Amino acid sequence: MTARIIDGNALSAKIREHLAERATALKVSRGVTPCLAVILVGEDPASQVYVRNKVAGCEKAGFRSIKQVYPANVEPVTVLAKIAELNADPSVHGILVQLPLPKHFDSEAVLEAISPEKDVDGFHAENVGALMQGNPRFIPCTPYGVMKMLESEGVKIAGAEAVVVGRSNIVGKPMAMLLLAQSATVTICHSRSKDLAFHTRRADILVAAVGKERMITGDMIKPGATVIDVGMNRYASGPNAGKLCGDVDFETAKEVAGLITPVPGGVGPMTITMLLTNTMESAERTLK
Numbered sequence: 001m002t003a004r005i006i007d008g009n010a011l012s013a014k015i016r017e018h019l020a021e022r023a024t025a026l027k028v029s030r031g032v033t034p035c036l037a038v039i040l041v042g043e044d045p046a047s048q049v050y051v052r053n054k055v056a057g058c059e060k061a062g063f064r065s066i067k068q069v070y071p072a073n074v075e076p077v078t079v080l081a082k083i084a085e086l087n088a089d090p091s092v093h094g095i096l097v098q099l100p101l102p103k104h105f106d107s108e109a110v111l112e113a114i115s116p117e118k119d120v121d122g123f124h125a126e127n128v129g130a131l132m133q134g135n136p137r138f139i140p141c142t143p144y145g146v147m148k149m150l151e152s153e154g155v156k157i158a159g160a161e162a163v164v165v166g167r168s169n170i171v172g173k174p175m176a177m178l179l180l181a182q183s184a185t186v187t188i189c190h191s192r193s194k195d196l197a198f199h200t201r202r203a204d205i206l207v208a209a210v211g212k213e214r215m216i217t218g219d220m221i222k223p224g225a226t227v228i229d230v231g232m233n234r235y236a237s238g239p240n241a242g243k244l245c246g247d248v249d250f251e252t253a254k255e256v257a258g259l260i261t262p263v264p265g266g267v268g269p270m271t272i273t274m275l276l277t278n279t280m281e282s283a284e285r286t287l288k
């Protein structure tokens, strides 16, 4: 059996088209353009690519964007002052600080400085708490994108065994909360889990978010399962060295799974799509 592939590019394009229409409607009816402010500190190449793609995503959907870049040695107080300025600016609907921040930053304090009403990443403690209580304001973008993919494919979540590998604040934990909110039986695995394969083989829905090149292999997957690969790694060696790959070994996994996301072209494009969705929702909310 070969799994059906979930095309993140196609789903993203469809959602972004709809967002562009909503942006136009908002402009025409209320004179408001959705606006996202992105703060980048330092020169991390991966972060630079992510920020560039976020700004480009805004432009293409007809959103306004503000990009503020600081050198790695900037004083945290300068960044906090910028956040305060953006918090107070009614034309800004979303604020995002690209992570990771340099070591001399208290990342948590920076995330807490963003107004919860503009925290389109959904990382502020108030928004994390709201998600936990089942009443989310902003859902973190990557897990939100995964839920959209499951919805678009009609994957049954209620009663399903869902296994999330990875416990990060950005993906693993909110992912588990969202699956739980839709009545899956959720297991969270991590680096200290004993016998990972025992858990993954029970999963009807398996979400891999660990950041380890092709660590989930076909023999760890239940036949017919839905496999979502959040990993964004590079082959360390071999003929594909340097090329993108996920946390799932796609070649062996696709022979066992029922549905699977590729890397690239799976979850990746959905993350920015959901960031735009959160920014749009924030802009619409200010007008209610």
Ligand code: GUN
Residues within 6 Å of the ligand: 096, 097, 098, 099, 100, 121, 141, 142, 170
């Ligand atoms: N770094 C890696 N993923 C993310 C994300 O979703 N948001 C932010 N702000 N930084 C990140």
